[in-house]
Amino acid sequence: MDLKQLEYFIHVVDLGGFSRAARALGIAQPAISRQVRSLEVELRQTLLLRNGRGATPTEAGKRLLEHARGILQQVDRARHDVDETKGASVGKVVVGLPPTVARHLTVPVVREFRQRYPRAALSIVEGFSSTLQEWLAVGRVDVGLVYNPTPSPAIDIRVLLEEPLCLIGPRRDGSEPRKLRLADLPRFPLILPSQPNAIRRLVETRLAGLGLRPQVAMEIDAVPAILELVAEGHGFAVLSSRALLGAATADRLHSRTIVQPQLKSALAIVTSAQRPSTPLQKAVIAMIEELAGPVLSSA
Numbered sequence: 001m002d003l004k005q006l007e008y009f010i011h012v013v014d015l016g017g018f019s020r021a022a023r024a025l026g027i028a029q030p031a032i033s034r035q036v037r038s039l040e041v042e043l044r045q046t047l048l049l050r051n052g053r054g055a056t057p058t059e060a061g062k063r064l065l066e067h068a069r070g071i072l073q074q075v076d077r078a079r080h081d082v083d084e085t086k087g088a089s090v091g092k093v094v095v096g097l098p099p100t101v102a103r104h105l106t107v108p109v110v111r112e113f114r115q116r117y118p119r120a121a122l123s124i125v126e127g128f129s130s131t132l133q134e135w136l137a138v139g140r141v142d143v144g145l146v147y148n149p150t151p152s153p154a155i156d157i158r159v160l161l162e163e164p165l166c167l168i169g170p171r172r173d174g175s176e177p178r179k180l181r182l183a184d185l186p187r188f189p190l191i192l193p194s195q196p197n198a199i200r201r202l203v204e205t206r207l208a209g210l211g212l213r214p215q216v217a218m219e220i221d222a223v224p225a226i227l228e229l230v231a232e233g234h235g236f237a238v239l240s241s242r243a244l245l246g247a248a249t250a251d252r253l254h255s256r257t258i259v260q261p262q263l264k265s266a267l268a269i270v271t272s273a274q275r276p277s278t279p280l281q282k283a284v285i286a287m288i289e290e291l292a293g294p295v296l297s298s299a
Helices: 003-015 018-025 029-043 059-086 099-116 129-138 182-187 198-209 223-231 279-298
Strands: 048-051 054-057 091-097 120-126 143-147 155-170 179-181 189-192 215-219 237-240 253-259 264-272
Touching: 003 018, 003 029, 003 048, 003 054, 003 059, 018 029, 018 054, 054 059, 059 091, 059 129, 091 099, 091 129, 091 279, 099 120, 099 223, 099 279, 129 143, 129 155, 129 264, 143 198, 143 279, 155 198, 155 223, 155 279, 179 182, 182 198, 182 253, 189 198, 189 223, 189 237, 198 237, 198 264, 223 237, 223 253, 264 279
Parallel strands: 091 120, 091 143, 179 253, 189 215
Antiparallel strands: 048 054, 143 264, 155 237, 155 253, 155 264
16 A cells, blocks of 8 residues: 555545545545545455445545544655754644543643744544544544543653542532541442543442442533533533533532542553653643643642
């Protein structure tokens, strides 16, 4: 396979059809069709389901798509890395942030990046920690801020800070206790993200150490939706208190710090141990370390 085949394949998937991809790329549709078909022949797999409305990826196509994006991003990084020998910082860095951090850190990071590296490009994507770690593995993300990353020879981990976790529930009469023992957590119906979410894994692991299991009422993979459901009385959430800052439902929610023992979530910078970091990526990591503490502490 070659890079052009992968580029055409990605465009067809992203735009939903060969005609739209041809218009976007400014080339004839038959040329794209031939390249994608050659890719299928080489891999001995049908990558796209073609119909009158366009084209959608098969299961094999979905798997290739993740690799194709990472491959093209790596080629782009290599070009920019070579360009950096000319002097000024150039290139592109993709940073992944979890939702509760992105709300506070995105604007300061973008603002500082544009001021320091006007010739470079920055992309920020948002996702749960487990998703960001997967994206890092396939090359879709260069730098990730991840809660409780799973140790692996494939990644380098640098802990930024630790945050206590809280049980978040609907606000009642204002006399709710401020703390909750970990052993009492199973009494509450929880609204948690689905596995392999980092906080959920931490909760289940720590409770298992006490011979207990959480009472999972719902699985929801979006923090704003979880908080809205909690505010409506459908259950409770386990998050850091930072999740309430700036949330539309904050005035309808109450948090209790989990203690005995305290449940803490570690926020870490993760990078690939298998791909060398470019000078620009190293500079962005240092910038995030510089900004994250003050920004998140004051949020």
